[in-house]
Amino acid sequence: RDGGRELMFYYGRRNGMAAHAVLRDCVLQIDEEVAKLLELKAKLGGDDGKHQFVLKTAKGTRDYNPKQMAIREKVFNTVVACFKRHGAETIDTPVFELKETLTGKYGEDSKLIYDLKDQGGELLSLRYDLTVPFARYLAMNKITNIKRYHIAKVYRRDNPSMTRGRYREFYQCDFDIAGQYDAMIPDAECLKIVHEILSELELGDFRIKVNDRRILDGMFAACGVPDDKFRTICSTVDKLDKMSWEDVKNEMVNEKGLSEQAADLIGEFVSMQGGRDLAERLLQNPRLSQNKLACSGLSDVKLLFSYLELFQVTDKVVFDLSLARGLDYYTGLIYEAVLTQAGLSGDTLNGAEDSVSVGSVAGGGRYDGLVGMFDPKGRKVPCVGVSFGIERIFTIMEQKAESSADKVRTTEVQVLVASAQKNLLEERLKLVTDLWKAGIKAEVMYKKNPKLLSQLQHCEESGIPLVAILGEQELKDGVVKLRVVATREEVDFSRADLIREIRRRTSEA
Amino acid sequence: RDGGRELMFYYGRRNGMAAHAVLRDCVLQIDEEVAKLLELKAKLGGDDGKHQFVLKTAKGTRDYNPKQMAIREKVFNTVVACFKRHGAETIDTPVFELKETLTGKYGEDSKLIYDLKDQGGELLSLRYDLTVPFARYLAMNKITNIKRYHIAKVYRRDNPSMTRGRYREFYQCDFDIAGQYDAMIPDAECLKIVHEILSELELGDFRIKVNDRRILDGMFAACGVPDDKFRTICSTVDKLDKMSWEDVKNEMVNEKGLSEQAADLIGEFVSMQGGRDLAERLLQNPRLSQNKLACSGLSDVKLLFSYLELFQVTDKVVFDLSLARGLDYYTGLIYEAVLTQAGLSGDTLNGAEDSVSVGSVAGGGRYDGLVGMFDPKGRKVPCVGVSFGIERIFTIMEQKAESSADKVRTTEVQVLVASAQKNLLEERLKLVTDLWKAGIKAEVMYKKNPKLLSQLQHCEESGIPLVAILGEQELKDGVVKLRVVATREEVDFSRADLIREIRRRTSEA
Structure with a gap:
């Protein structure tokens, strides 16, 4: 029964030259055992009484219906237009990567990665974000500078919460700048892009929190956190947007073994919010100014704010020492955009504590070490980027x-070719062919003899603005009756004029 | 060791009331064994000497670089414009489905489905095509009529051949019409769409073969094929585009046990190609005219051609009795578009035998039973659709x-904001902010003091047509020097005129 231990024992007794061959044998034996057992399992499952087929999508995923797609298209158009305005190229990568490409990049969250079944061949996993595949792409193609966007689905076996727009399959819209450039210029452009996109989407007021990993690390050192506790204490700080300071301090002291004094010092720092002025003040802070890392971080934040002023986006940006971000790979500036429920004005924004964040809609930062993890010689490519959590924006x-009076159209049809009498299918098909040839978006109903009323109803339902009506009389006169659905106005046009008239009347669409 | 057989024995000895509980126990035991063995395997793998990290994408997949993305975007724009012109909505479905949703839909090819690893929870598989998820969507949402397109990646663990554009991850562009309509009207529109898209993409000459499953079945019956051999003989006929008639006949007679006489009769039929006339002739054929199924198929092909004439697409459409299509779910009309290497004119197309097909680029047909497979009450929704194998078209x-002289641009940048002297970063950032605000696609280089030459080189390389140059003099005069990269022409414009001038000069872009 215990084939596993048996194999281990077998392996343990032999060693030396043939170790690799033995290993291979063991693995093959295991594969065989696994296959046999799974086959048996499948057989048992097949016997399991009458099978109830469940008609659903996988847990944590959803279909997009045509209405949702129309909204998604609109959001993507805004996002892509902004990325293109800033001169980005685009790439695409496969939905799955070699499992080892993703290994060791996401810390504790690695358990949320979807693995593909081993069906022979390579071990594969679904991508967890677009950043790691981007870094793999750069290393693999030896690209040292590029400005690219990538819009694609990523996969996380997380606890889904559909109502809050959290799914197991969701879109990310990423914009990244890779290359050795002068400090904070590409970083500032990423924040400019967040500002532009969130403003254009009209989601309500927002703020963009910024901080820097070097400031966090310097702050931890200055507060007396031991070196080996930096990352774990950083994870605890990251919970400040969901937990009170009391609870966070409690976790630091009682779970992570930090001294109460160190925790209190951290507590003072992480309550600080401000702008360029705060960076300047902290550069004078007796504790922080002793720490080189912190000083370079603070100087860069100062520089960043000077660029943000030129970009005219400082109204929404807050330097917030409590921002930590979960991912391991950040090395410098980090940021996160949150929508604020209350409509805060720019003046009261800095330091305002009563605003409630309804969740992060974009985040990012600098990750100068990630590409080097893939390069055989460890060559680094500095990168900074931002990722929009677009699913929450769709929601x-x-x-x-839903709450708007305007109906969302799911097609762009300009005109329905209809007939008022029977036996005019051929004439309808001929006319619609002419319209398609002229690039007009047009439909006919797929019935030989549809009723005029049902044709008009179809227009009402799908928001088609015009109907081109054919009847015996129109055919005799060589005209088409053009009906405006909204006003019921009807005018006859010659075939020659019809196309121009349809274009004229639907030119805004 | 042989835990499988042991469990089976255990199950075999017990039965009756507790069978379900026993089964559940067995499955749990198997899961445990599997987990233990896989853990062991992972340990063994971890010991396997120094690990060589392989920097690659998964077998049969590829990244798209910016140039390939530019081409892909162009193809998608053409395809989507056509789908929208014909009034289609769009939907999206998750990349994975419950495994059982895909079970029993693809016949022998089911072995090519990618399964996700069982990490607890549901058993999932990557979608194999877009048709089955579409049918699942219709049944799940009780939709009885819709005209929708869906562009997305599908997954097949097939033998990849990158040079011929065959991948394990590839795009499909599907257009389908679901609903109870009059015969052949939606079917004809699908062929019209194939004709429009292949013409617009300018891929060279093509032909669209059509046939009907009912004609094939009727033909098999008329030739004396036993009922239970229809599907397997149909699979053999499907190989006629890759094998000679001799080999196909050999397979029918020697592998599938068909009589030589029946095979010869089939051989006569499957060599027939033509148009509406062929359908008319076959309706008089003494063998076929006895078969009800064949007659309804032939009448519908006749009707189809009358609609195709109105749609002006008969020049490329051939009624070809050798077309069989692999998938099980087709119930009526089937079709496939192939590019023809030789430039065949419309006149010589019908019946031409010397043309060499370089492969199918689109295919589809009618599948009136698929949605019913998902509906708890088996309610049918008639469907017809077409799928473009767009990867081959990308290739x-x-x-x-590659062979064209025109360079493919990967960004749409209209103007680079440059400076001729040092210390003008702030001025560049201010100007580019104004341009972005006006919707101009603009860039600055991310250096404090870039050389003018390197700024101009960047424009040459990325095809940026204009440079807005700032210098001390221009700042003093309140102007910007606009340089046309291609001609090196330089003109000064006031800030007020600059944006209009950039728009004017890049209005075709």
Whole structure:
């Protein structure tokens, strides 16, 4: 029964030259055992009484219906237009990567990675984000500078919460700048892009929190956190947006064994929010100014704010010492955009504590070491980027569309070719062919003899603005009756004029 | 060791009331064994000497670089514009489905489905095509009529052949019409769409073969094929585009046990190609005219051709009795578009035998039973659709782009904001902010003091047509020097005129 221990024993007794061959044998034996057992399992499952087929999508995933797709298209158009305005190229990568490409990049969250079944061949996993595949792409193609965007789905076996727009399959819209450049210029452009996109989408007021990993590390050192506790204490700080300071301090002291004094010092720092002025003040702070890392971080934040002023985005940006970000790979500036429920004005934004964040919609930062992890010689490519959590934005846009009086159209049809009498299918097909040839978006109903009323109803339902009506009389006169659905106005046009008239009347669409 | 057989024995000895509980125990035991063995395997793998990290994408997959993405975007724009012109909505479905959703839909090819690893929870598989998820979507949402397109990646663990554009991850562009309509009207529109898209993409000459499953079945019956051999003989006929008639006949007679006489009768039919006339002739054929199924198929092909004439696409469509299509779920009309290497004119197309097909680029047909397979009450929704194998089209377009003199641009940047002297970063950032605000696609280089030459080189390399140059003098005069990269022409414009001038000069872009 215990084949595993048996194999281990077998392996343990032999060693030396043939170790590799033995290993291979063991693995093959295991594969065989596994296959046999799984086959048996499948057989047992097949016997399991009458099978109830469940008609659903996988847990944590959803279909997009045509209305949701229309909203998604609108959001993507805004996002892509901004990325293109800033001169980005785009790439695409496969939905799965070699498992080892993702290994060791996500810390504790690695358990959320979807693995593919071993069906012979390579071990594969679904991508967890777009950043690691991007770094793999750069290393593999020896690219040292590029400005690229990538819009694609990523996969996390997380606890889904559909109502809050958290799924197991979700879109990310990433914009990244790779290359050795002068400090904070590409970083500032990433924040400019966040500002532009969130403003254009009209999601309500937002703020962009910024901090720097070097400031966090310097602060931890200055507060007396031991070196080996930097990352774990950083994870605890990251919970400040969901937990009170009391609870966070409690976790630091009682779970992570930090001294109460160190925790209290951290507590003072992480309550600080401000702008360029705060960076300047902290550069004078007796504790922080002793720490080289902290000083270079603070100087860069100062520099960043000077660029942000030129970009005219400081109204929404807050230097917030409590921002920590979960991912391991950040090395410098980090940021996160949150929508604020209350409509805060720019003046009261800095330091305002009563605003409630309804969740992060974009985040990012600098990761100068990630590409080097893939390069055989460890060559580094500095990178900074931002990722939009677009699913939450869709949810908000859908709610807005629901409460709006305007109907969301799911097609762009300009005209329905209809007939008022029977036996005019051929004439309808001929006319619609002419319209398609002219690039007009047009439909006919797929019935030989549809009723005029049902044709008009179809227009009402799908928001088609015009109907081109054919009847015996129109055919005799060589005209088409053009009906405006909204006003019921009807005018006859010659075939020659019809196309121009349809274009004229739907030119805004 | 042989835990499988032991468990089976255990199960075999017990039965009756507790069978379900026993089964559950067995499955749990198996899961435990599997987990233990896999853990052991992972340990063994971890010991396997120095690990060589392989920097690659998964077998049969590829990244798209910015140039390939530019081509892909162009192809998608053409395809989507056509789908929208014909009034289609769009939907999206998750990349994975419950495994059982895909079970029993693809016949022998089911072995090519990618399964996800069982990490607890549901058993999932990557989608194999877009048709089955579409049918699942219709049944799940009780939709009885819709015209939708869906562009997304699908997954097949097939033998990849990158040079011929065959991948394990590839795009499909699907257009389908679901609903109870009059015969052949939606079917004809699908063929019209194939004709439009292949013409617009300028891939060279093509033909669209059509046939009907009912004609094939009727033909098999008329030739004396036993009922239970219809599907397997149909699979053999499907190989006629890759094998000679001799080999196909050999397989029918020697492998599948068909009589030589029946095979010869089939051989006569499957050599027939033509148009509406062929359908008319076959309706008079003494063998076929006895078969009800065949007659309804032939009448529908006749009707189809009358609609195709109105749609002006008969020049490329051939009624070809050898077309069989692999998938099980087709119930009526089937079709496949192939590019023909030789430039065949419309006149010589029908019946031409010397043309060599370079492979199918689109295919589809009617599948009236698939949605019913998902509906708890078996309610049917008639469907017809077409799927473009767009990867092969990308490959052809890429080759065309390679051999063309025109450079493919990967960004749409209209103007680079540059400076001729040092210390003008702030001025560049201010100006580019104004341009972005006006919707101009603009860039600055991320250096404090870039050389003018390197700024101009960047424009040459990325095809940026204009440079807005700032210098001390220009700042003093309140102007910007606009340089046309191609002609090196330089003109000063006031800030107020600059944006209009950039728009004017890049309005075709």
